[in-house]
Amino acid sequence: MKHRTDKTKNPLKKYVLTNCVILDGSENMMPVTGMAVVVEDEKIREIVPESSEKIVYYPWIDLGGAYLLPGLINLHAHLAISGKPPKSDKQINYKKLFRLLSGSRIVKTVFRKSNAGYAKAALNSGVTTVRAVGGLWDLDAQNRDNIQAGKQDGPRILCANTAVSVPGGHFAGSIATEAASPEEAVQHVRMIAATKPDLIKLMITGGVMDSSETGEPGVLRMPPEIVKAACDEAHRLGYKVAAHVESTEGVKVALENGVDTIEHGAKPTAEILRLFKERGAADICTLSPAIPYARFTPEESKANETGKTNGAIVLDGIIQCAKACLENGIPVGLGNDVGCPFVTHYNFWRELVYFHDLIGVSNKFALYTATSGNAKIAGIDQITGSISPGKSADMIVVKENPLEDLKALRHIRTVIMKGRIYENPVIETIKGVDELLDKYMDA
Numbered sequence: 001m002k003h004r005t006d007k008t009k010n011p012l013k014k015y016v017l018t019n020c021v022i023l024d025g026s027e028n029m030m031p032v033t034g035m036a037v038v039v040e041d042e043k044i045r046e047i048v049p050e051s052s053e054k055i056v057y058y059p060w061i062d063l064g065g066a067y068l069l070p071g072l073i074n075l076h077a078h079l080a081i082s083g084k085p086p087k088s089d090k091q092i093n094y095k096k097l098f099r100l101l102s103g104s105r106i107v108k109t110v111f112r113k114s115n116a117g118y119a120k121a122a123l124n125s126g127v128t129t130v131r132a133v134g135g136l137w138d139l140d141a142q143n144r145d146n147i148q149a150g151k152q153d154g155p156r157i158l159c160a161n162t163a164v165s166v167p168g169g170h171f172a173g174s175i176a177t178e179a180a181s182p183e184e185a186v187q188h189v190r191m192i193a194a195t196k197p198d199l200i201k202l203m204i205t206g207g208v209m210d211s212s213e214t215g216e217p218g219v220l221r222m223p224p225e226i227v228k229a230a231c232d233e234a235h236r237l238g239y240k241v242a243a244h245v246e247s248t249e250g251v252k253v254a255l256e257n258g259v260d261t262i263e264h265g266a267k268p269t270a271e272i273l274r275l276f277k278e279r280g281a282a283d284i285c286t287l288s289p290a291i292p293y294a295r296f297t298p299e300e301s302k303a304n305e306t307g308k309t310n311g312a313i314v315l316d317g318i319i320q321c322a323k324a325c326l327e328n329g330i331p332v333g334l335g336n337d338v339g340c341p342f343v344t345h346y347n348f349w350r351e352l353v354y355f356h357d358l359i360g361v362s363n364k365f366a367l368y369t370a371t372s373g374n375a376k377i378a379g380i381d382q383i384t385g386s387i388s389p390g391k392s393a394d395m396i397v398v399k400e401n402p403l404e405d406l407k408a409l410r411h412i413r414t415v416i417m418k419g420r421i422y423e424n425p426v427i428e429t430i431k432g433v434d435e436l437l438d439k440y441m442d443a
Contacts, residue, residue, distance in 0.1 A: 014058055015059045017037040017039065019050075020063035021068065027368045031067075031403070036048055036049070038055060042419040043393055044389055044390065063414075066399050067408070070372070071384070071416070072126050073129040073384070075333045077133070078133070078134055079119055079140055080134075080339065081338075115136075116143050119345075121345040121427065122338075124426060126348070129374075131157075131158045132157055134160060134176060135161060138161045138162075138195035139161075140159035140161055144159055156392075159199075160201035161192055161197045162195075170206050171203060181226065186230070199239055200230070201242050202243040202244070203221070204243045205218040205221055207264075208310050217313050224253050224257050227243075241261075243259040244264065247317075248272070251265065255272065255281055256275060262284065264318055265284075265320075283325045283331070284377075285321075285335070286336060287351060288354060290311050292311070293308055293310070293314075301342075322359050342437060346428075349410050353441065372386045396412055397412070
């Protein structure tokens with residue numbers, strides 16, 4: 001990256017990006033050369049020919065023929081968890097662990113700082129927007145606000161803070177509350193709303209990580225009347241509702257009772273596809289967390305036979321749901337459920353590769369989905385998601401063409417977040433994770 005002006009400690013307020021190949025993030029994007037992107041006051045001001053006199057008086061940055069594209073948007077993440085591999089097949093009692101930790105102010109401070117570190121890791125890997133769908137207390141909102149205020153570096157965060165579950169439900173008592181009745185669900189939504197989230201998250205079914213019966217992942221835990229009460233109150237307060245769902249029954253209950261986005265998904269029926277359309281709901285495809293369970297050996301994943309079998313069932317359901325939704329014109333977004341075992345805060349690029357390989361979409365559509373498509377589902381497409389005049393200057397620079405090989409996104413040369421430039425971002429990896437994931441990705 002060559003600058004016409006000397007580098008200073010203060011970030012440039014306005015500049016021009018030149019000598020690059022632009023991939024704008026639109027569904028029909030084509031590589032564009034000979035154009036310059038003018039950035040001013042955190043936004044993309046205009047895109048003009050490199051010969052334009054408009055850019056003469058701007059500091060310019062020569063990208064050396066690299067590819068410039070919108071920052072990636074991860075629609076399903078958990079900033080409270082690292083994604084480190086498990087050490088054994090023993091299930092962690094998250095509720096008990098949370099109770100032990102929740103009484104300490106020092107522990108909360110440590111978790112807030114680790115959350116901030118994970119958010120920065122996401123930014124360094126090219127993710128400029130994170131939708132955090134279940135975390136500890138209101139830490140995600142605190143980090144969101146600190147980033148917005150310029151107190152720390154990180155991506156744009158859309159957060160749910162704590163999710164709503166039921167007694168015995170998915171992550172109940174840790175990153176989710178326990179609502180035992182419709183009345184309690186309403187109160188819990190109101191309590192979460194007081195922490196200033198951007199959306200509400202429900203845990204409607206169980207999942208692979210807490211399944212106890214082989215062949216029965218995603219058991220319905222939240223009764224329909226609780227789902228409806230929570231959705232009605234969330235919508236009354238102006239919030240969209242996302243829901244963890246990993247069974248066909250759960251998807252049907254979620255859509256019938258007001259959920260806006262199905263997180264993960266399961267094998268759909270004709271009725272479910274009809275409900276998706278009637279609700280205007282979207283499917284958030286999350287392939288990354290199920291792959292280690294389904295494909296790794298037990299020695300590698302530390303999953304028992306129940307976990308391995310159920311992981312394969314969930315993976316197949318996610319694939320079927322995404323394919324059916326795309327075939328029927330239902331919006332499909334991408335998230336990687338970062339925080340699950342082997343799913344790290346710096347590996348969102350893998351989700352795009354899986355989307356291409358397992359769902360059968362083109363590289364172009366995968367890239368569109370992870371940028372403009374995700375922005376539209378999240379309701380922020382007027383703010384970010386594409387390289388367009390008036391949008392926030394959220395962009396990344398890579399050497400190779402991701403339209404030819406999505407693995408180009410693994411190596412980020414530069415991240416630009418609200419116009420601020422981060423050159424050669426440093427990514428600290430978790431030992432052994434990438435080697436193992438590469439082994440199965442390349443198989």
